[in-house]
Amino acid sequence: MSATTIQSSAIRTAVLQAKLWYAQRISAMVLGICVAIHLLIMFYAIRGGLSAGEILGRTQGSWVFAIFYEVFVLACFVHAPIGVANILRENFPSSEKVIILPWVLACLILVMGTVAVIGVFTGGGSL
Amino acid sequence: MSNRPTLDRRAKSHLSYFMYSAHRYSGLLLACFLPLHFFILSQSLKGASALDQYLKLSDFWAIKVGEWGLVTLLTIHLIGGVRLLMIEFGTWRGLRKGWIQAAIVISIIFGILFLVLAD
Amino acid sequence: MSENNLKVKVWRGKEQGEFVEYLVPRNSNQTVLDVVTYIQRKIDPTLSYRFACRVGMCGSCAMTVNGVARWTCRTHVAKIVEGNSLEIAPLNNLPVVKDLATDMREFFNKWKGAVGFFKGEQTRFDDFAKVKPESEARQLANAGIECIGCAVCYASCDVVASRSDYLGPAALNRAWTLTNDVRDVQQLDRLRAVAGDAGCHTCHTHGSCTERCPKQLSPTAGISGLKKLVATAAVRGSQWGKL
Numbered sequence: 275m276s277a278t279t280i281q282s283s284a285i286r287t288a289v290l291q292a293k294l295w296y297a298q299r300i301s302a303m304v305l306g307i308c309v310a311i312h313l314l315i316m317f318y319a320i321r322g323g324l325s326a327g328e329i330l331g332r333t334q335g336s337w338v339f340a341i342f343y344e345v346f347v348l349a350c351f352v353h354a355p356i357g358v359a360n361i362l363r364e365n366f367p368s369s370e371k372v373i374i375l376p377w378v379l380a381c382l383i384l385v386m387g388t389v390a391v392i393g394v395f396t397g398g399g400s401l
Numbered sequence: 402m403s404n405r406p407t408l409d410r411r412a413k414s415h416l417s418y419f420m421y422s423a424h425r426y427s428g429l430l431l432a433c434f435l436p437l438h439f440f441i442l443s444q445s446l447k448g449a450s451a452l453d454q455y456l457k458l459s460d461f462w463a464i465k466v467g468e469w470g471l472v473t474l475l476t477i478h479l480i481g482g483v484r485l486l487m488i489e490f491g492t493w494r495g496l497r498k499g500w501i502q503a504a505i506v507i508s509i510i511f512g513i514l515f516l517v518l519a520d
Numbered sequence: 521m522s523e524n525n526l527k528v529k530v531w532r533g534k535e536q537g538e539f540v541e542y543l544v545p546r547n548s549n550q551t552v553l554d555v556v557t558y559i560q561r562k563i564d565p566t567l568s569y570r571f572a573c574r575v576g577m578c579g580s581c582a583m584t585v586n587g588v589a590r591w592t593c594r595t596h597v598a599k600i601v602e603g604n605s606l607e608i609a610p611l612n613n614l615p616v617v618k619d620l621a622t623d624m625r626e627f628f629n630k631w632k633g634a635v636g637f638f639k640g641e642q643t644r645f646d647d648f649a650k651v652k653p654e655s656e657a658r659q660l661a662n663a664g665i666e667c668i669g670c671a672v673c674y675a676s677c678d679v680v681a682s683r684s685d686y687l688g689p690a691a692l693n694r695a696w697t698l699t700n701d702v703r704d705v706q707q708l709d710r711l712r713a714v715a716g717d718a719g720c721h722t723c724h725t726h727g728s729c730t731e732r733c734p735k736q737l738s739p740t741a742g743i744s745g746l747k748k749l750v751a752t753a754a755v756r757g758s759q760w761g762k763l
Contacts, residue, residue, distance in 0.1 A: 285712055285763060287716055288715035288719065288750075288754070289754040291715065291716060291717060292715055292721060292750045292751045292763070293751070293754050295751055299486065299490070303486060306482060313475065313511065316472070316515075317514060320515070323519075324456050326451075326453040326456055327449050329445075329452070330449050330452070347439075350435060354435065355432075357428050358429065360724075367683070379432060379435075379436075383435055383439070386439035386440060386443060387435075389446070390442035393442060393443045393445035394445045396445075397445060397448070398448030398449060398451070402533070402536050403536070403537070403538060404535065404536060405531060405534075405536070405537060405609065406584070407612060408613070408676075408678060410587075411586060411587025411588055412612070412676055412728065413726075415728065415731050417725075417726060417731060418726045418727065418728060421724060421725060421726045425724075489748065493738065493741040493744070496727045
């Protein structure tokens with residue numbers, strides 16, 4: 275490999291690392307708002323016990339809740355895997371296969387999260 | 402003959418490092434919890450009664466303790482995260498130790514609030 | 521009270537070695553450097569250590585005292601003694617030459633690696649560069665330029681300990697001050713040097729560097745500045761060109 279090829283692949287890694295950092299911080303800002311709202315909703319919802327009827331009563335057919343929660347899911351989908359990847363890369367530096375775990379987490383969050391949003395939006399009935 | 406000493410707890414016994422630790426481990430635990438959280442919520446696809454079966458699990462005190470733990474971890478991670486955003490994107494005003502104290506205090510308050518409000 | 525003796529454990533050896541205990545008379549106005557000097561002059565002349573100014577200006581006497589990196593000439597025994605015990609070891613994260621002296625080459629090589637040196641393009645025949653002292657860039661640079669390269673921050677950093685290629689707080693702090701120097705002409709090279717795996721984004725804001733810097737500098741602030749600069753350069757390009 276020539277010196278310029280090595281240098282440009284190093285720059286490409288650098289650019290990727292910088293973009294991942296940026297994405298994680300931007301998603302963190304989104305999550306800051308979503309989590310704060312989520313905590314407030316939770317404190318309101320758990321009074322007197324949690325029931326599916328109560329939850330679905332709020333979310334079923336509600337576009338506002340659906341969009342809010344889907345934005346939440348997407349922000350988690352970006353934020354959590356990058357964080358987990360950082361932790362894994364630092365604690366298992368020699369392992370190359372370990373990078374699959376953040377990808378698995380990303381898929382789980384995106385798919386299961388969206389299914390959950392659809393679930394509470396439809397409430398088991400048809401749309 | 403032994404190996405030279407390395408950075409140990411004495412080097413890391415300061416507030417900012419403690420907050421980094423709390424932020425990292427709370428994030429890791431929350432990331433592990435997320436798929437389970439979505440799984441339970443997705444039971445709503447099968448209708449309210451299917452979801453209720455899972456919600457009934459929170460009647461066990463062990464689950465309640467777990468939920469309390471999650472609320473506490475989420476609050477720590479949220480406030481610790483806002484602190485990081487202030488350090489990285491805001492005007493430099495030191496290591497924002499006030500935010501560390503706020504994270505500890507507010508996560509305790511929210512934990513208590515959860516226990517009070519949950520049945 | 522001078523009847524009391526300090527029990528001082530000092531690291532003897534290199535990467536392999538042992539703590540040897542010495543008894544040192546305790547005085548009311550004693551620094552850790554006084555203690556080390558007493559041991560070498562009165563008890564064991566084979567002890568190796570570094571110092572120079574002994575008044576807190578040069579940074580040569582930095583060592584690990586009770587697990588924490590400090591300037592020994594500015595650390596009063598009374599402030600950090602545990603009962604009547606002290607533990608003195610060489611700075612962490614740097615190879616040991618002998619006993620309390622470490623090999624500082626990798627520390628300074630990383631300064632070079634981060635393009636932590638100035639290069640201008642004006643000559644003696646040009647007019648003075650006009651830099652407004654109250655400009656934002658100059659204020660940011662001034663906040664970090666007092667670094668004397670003592671390596672206390674480097675020795676305190678957990679990330680340096682776990683990643684041998686991480687440039688470290690001092691090098692990155694210096695790079696940051698230079699990105700704010702409007703006369704410097706290597707900004708793009710510098711951005712590329714501090715980006716990447718071993719660069720600024722590896723910092724996890726533990727804050728140990730800022731906590732321990734004997735000159736109250738904040739490498740965390742400089743590194744945060746670099747993180748933003750590099751991320752913006754990666755996504756949108758910088759005022760000096762694309763990464």
